Amino acid sequence: MNETAFKRLKDLPSQRLLGTGTPLCAGCGGLEALHQIYDILGGRSVFVNAAGCMTLLAVYPFTPFRGAWLYTAMAGAPAGAQGVRDALDLLLAKGRLPPAEDLTVVALTGDGVAYGMGLSATSSAIERGLDFLYIVYDNEGYGNTGQQYSEATPLGAKTATSLRGFAGRKKDLFAIWTAHRPAYAATVIGAEPLDLARKLEKALSLKGPRLLLALAPCPTGWDFDPKDTVEVGRLAVRTGVWPLKEYVDGKVTHTRLPHPRLPVEDYLRTQGRFRHLFEPVRDEALLARIQAQVDDYWAGVT
Amino acid sequence: MSRQLLTGNAAAAWGARLARADYIPAFPITPQTEIIETLSAWCDTGEMAARLVTLESEHAMLTAAAAAAATGVRVFTATSSQGLLYAMEMIYTVAGWRAPFVLVNVSRGLASPITLEPDHTDVLAARDAGFLQIHCATCQEVVDSVLMAYRLAEDARVRLPAIVNLDGYYLSFTREPVELPAPEVADRFLPPFEPHELAFRASQPLSQAVVVLGGSTYSYFRYESHLAAQAALAVYDEIAADYAALTGRRHDVVETWRLEDAEYAFVMMGSFATKAKAAVERLREAGVAIGLLRLRLLRPFPAAAIRRALAGKRAVAVIDQNLSMGRGGVLHGELAAALYGQPDAPPILASFIGGLGGRDLPSEEFYAIAEVLREAARSGVTPPQRLLYTEHELRELRKLQAIALAERHDPRLGGRGP
Numbered sequence: 001m002n003e004t005a006f007k008r009l010k011d012l013p014s015q016r017l018l019g020t021g022t023p024l025c026a027g028c029g030g031l032e033a034l035h036q037i038y039d040i041l042g043g044r045s046v047f048v049n050a051a052g053c054m055t056l057l058a059v060y061p062f063t064p065f066r067g068a069w070l071y072t073a074m075a076g077a078p079a080g081a082q083g084v085r086d087a088l089d090l091l092l093a094k095g096r097l098p099p100a101e102d103l104t105v106v107a108l109t110g111d112g113v114a115y116g117m118g119l120s121a122t123s124s125a126i127e128r129g130l131d132f133l134y135i136v137y138d139n140e141g142y143g144n145t146g147q148q149y150s151e152a153t154p155l156g157a158k159t160a161t162s163l164r165g166f167a168g169r170k171k172d173l174f175a176i177w178t179a180h181r182p183a184y185a186a187t188v189i190g191a192e193p194l195d196l197a198r199k200l201e202k203a204l205s206l207k208g209p210r211l212l213l214a215l216a217p218c219p220t221g222w223d224f225d226p227k228d229t230v231e232v233g234r235l236a237v238r239t240g241v242w243p244l245k246e247y248v249d250g251k252v253t254h255t256r257l258p259h260p261r262l263p264v265e266d267y268l269r270t271q272g273r274f275r276h277l278f279e280p281v282r283d284e285a286l287l288a289r290i291q292a293q294v295d296d297y298w299a300g301v302t
Numbered sequence: 303m304s305r306q307l308l309t310g311n312a313a314a315a316w317g318a319r320l321a322r323a324d325y326i327p328a329f330p331i332t333p334q335t336e337i338i339e340t341l342s343a344w345c346d347t348g349e350m351a352a353r354l355v356t357l358e359s360e361h362a363m364l365t366a367a368a369a370a371a372a373t374g375v376r377v378f379t380a381t382s383s384q385g386l387l388y389a390m391e392m393i394y395t396v397a398g399w400r401a402p403f404v405l406v407n408v409s410r411g412l413a414s415p416i417t418l419e420p421d422h423t424d425v426l427a428a429r430d431a432g433f434l435q436i437h438c439a440t441c442q443e444v445v446d447s448v449l450m451a452y453r454l455a456e457d458a459r460v461r462l463p464a465i466v467n468l469d470g471y472y473l474s475f476t477r478e479p480v481e482l483p484a485p486e487v488a489d490r491f492l493p494p495f496e497p498h499e500l501a502f503r504a505s506q507p508l509s510q511a512v513v514v515l516g517g518s519t520y521s522y523f524r525y526e527s528h529l530a531a532q533a534a535l536a537v538y539d540e541i542a543a544d545y546a547a548l549t550g551r552r553h554d555v556v557e558t559w560r561l562e563d564a565e566y567a568f569v570m571m572g573s574f575a576t577k578a579k580a581a582v583e584r585l586r587e588a589g590v591a592i593g594l595l596r597l598r599l600l601r602p603f604p605a606a607a608i609r610r611a612l613a614g615k616r617a618v619a620v621i622d623q624n625l626s627m628g629r630g631g632v633l634h635g636e637l638a639a640a641l642y643g644q645p646d647a648p649p650i651l652a653s654f655i656g657g658l659g660g661r662d663l664p665s666e667e668f669y670a671i672a673e674v675l676r677e678a679a680r681s682g683v684t685p686p687q688r689l690l691y692t693e694h695e696l697r698e699l700r701k702l703q704a705i706a707l708a709e710r711h712d713p714r715l716g717g718r719g720p
Binding site: 043044046048055056058059060061063065066067068069070071072073075076078079080081082083084086087088089090091094096097100101102103120121123124128 | 324325327351353355357358359361362363365366367368369370371372373374375391392395502503504505507508509510511512513514515519
């Protein structure tokens with residue numbers, strides 16, 4: 001990533017192209033990332049959405065988007081993106097659409113769709129080489145229905161359906177994507193805007209299936225004060241819980257190597273969903289398991 | 303173009319080709335697959351300037367179909383039975399997008415038990431979705447109906463997607479003489495798709511299918527779709543007249559056969575109605591004044607045409623090739639709703655269920671139904687709902703079960719003994 005327009009924070013656009021006043025929760029980490037993305041992507045885009053928190057961005061007859069929007073259904077975003085992209089390509093090829101009218105096709109879904117119900121449609125969209133950008137806001141649960149555990153919920157997290165802490169392990173969506181050999185895949189977070197901007201810039205310079213997987217700290221679902229969204233996000237990166245990386249040309253590169261890597265406890269302590277790990281007594285075994293998961297991951301990073 | 307022998311599936315593919323469909327999202331399922339194979343071959347040779355994309359499911363196929371239609375291209379797609387059900391969330395969803403396209407459904411009975419042969423329970427599951435529905439009885443009707451469905455769906459007064467239905471096997475794999483309209487005739491009948499305000503463009507940002515809050519806004523859009531579907535009735539008549547003027551073939555919302563002077567009537571839908579026609583001929587020869595009413599349009603529901611056609615009849619038999627569990631025939635209920643309390647409505651509206659999963663409706667059953675109607679007219683008593691099934695069929699089934707059971711118990715066949 002040498003030729004970037006984003007060398008330092010002040011290079012980032014601050015046009016606020018995405019309108020405000022939406023019904024999303026205060027401190028939404030997904031919206032934080034989306035604002036940054038939209039400032040760079042702009043309105044020459046069509047967002048194909050699936051059921052989730054962000055479905056509530058556009059409520060009839062208002063929308064915060066400068067560009068186009070199509071709500072589909074929970075499993076429908078990649079297939080909807082396919083239909084829109086194919087139709088635009090056909091219109092361009094047949095001379096029925098001037099090239100200036102073309103749009104970037106974007107799928108926008110939460111983790112419930114991206115890791116679960118929409119995965120079959122996503123897999124085949126990547127397999128077909130669909131030229132689209134898939135933005136995931138991953139708040140590690142079915143957030144819009146009150147934070148039940150999803151396939152993206154991490155070990156130990158309390159959700160509305162795992163009151164004693166989630167016993168499973170967060171699915172590795174990034175690895176699933178890269179196994180398909182897409183044009184591009186990256187993890188991002190709103191708390192690291194420069195990293196996010198560079199990755200989006202890279203993604204937009206490529207054609208084909210491209211993923212931006214954004215960890216979305218969720219004050220409502222994770223139980224922390226909305227003012228702390230940025231801090232929680234930073235700690236996710238600095239503790240190594242959320243590795244920032246990208247896949248391009250068959251190679252995975254980590255764009256931040258947390259050094260020194262803080263103990264996961266520093267991240268877990270910020271959120272009520274992990275409070276049971278510390279109170280009334282410390283769950284040393286589970287804390288050690290979570291730390292070991294993160295250590296194991298980084299041990300494999302060269 | 304001259305007459306040629308075509309299967310119902312080939313006729314459906316020709317409909318898409320003559321309509322100059324731009325985009326064909328596809329997914330194979332018996333007995334529909336021949337449609338997409340035919341279209342795929344035409345796309346490969348360049349005989350069709352279209353793009354065919356195989357999705358990973360019918361749910362995705364319907365989503366892509368409607369998304370492409372909402373972007374402003376003419377879309378054709380096809381499915382059947384379990385595929386239609388797998389897509390059902392999107393069938394309901396995309397109808398509200400008001401993005402017109404045509405879906406051919408090749409009717410096939412629904413699981414369980416799983417089967418391949420036809421009845422109408424599959425397509426009736428889409429009855430309330432907002433798709434218009436045209437039901438065909440011949441291969442000729444299939445190609446004609448696909449072209450008519452595009453005109454109807456795309457009409458500015460309608461703007462709803464449409465299903466054209468044909469029966470699996472009985473039409474899908476049966477060759478019949480079909481006269482294809484010449485391409486220039488089809489072009490004159492069906493001008494290029496005009497997306498109007500429907501379309502995603504850089505210069506005209508558009509939000510489609512957004513959330514509404516509250517029942518009032520929701521009701522507004524649901525009523526809009528319903529009113530548009532109802533408006534399609536009058537539009538259909540114009541289109542049928544146009545099509546007849548260009549091709550000499552007129553397909554009305556209902557087909558009547560020897561009904562005008564009839565005292566009794568069969569009411570049916572789909573290709574099995576041709577069996578009823580043959581039975582009507584024999585019954586007429588035997589002196590029974592009976593006729594046939596076949597519904598071509600199911601949505602919008604041609605209630606006025608049905609009332610007119612059945613006014614003054616002594617007794618009517620609705621033969622449903624579908625089954626709503628715990629209720630009975632779907633068409634019977636629809637007919638009753640259309641006729642109840644109307645002046646001159648037939649006093650007897652009898653319900654028969656038959657032809658499920660491709661089970662035949664032999665002539666003898668039509669004769670028996672006619673006899674039931676005559677008796678009901680004499681007695682003034684509506685007969686109870688009848689599930690068509692013969693003693694012979696039941697005996698054969700019991701025999702099969704007995705053989706299977708005997709084999710299970712026969713130690714010589716590896717069974718565990720009595």
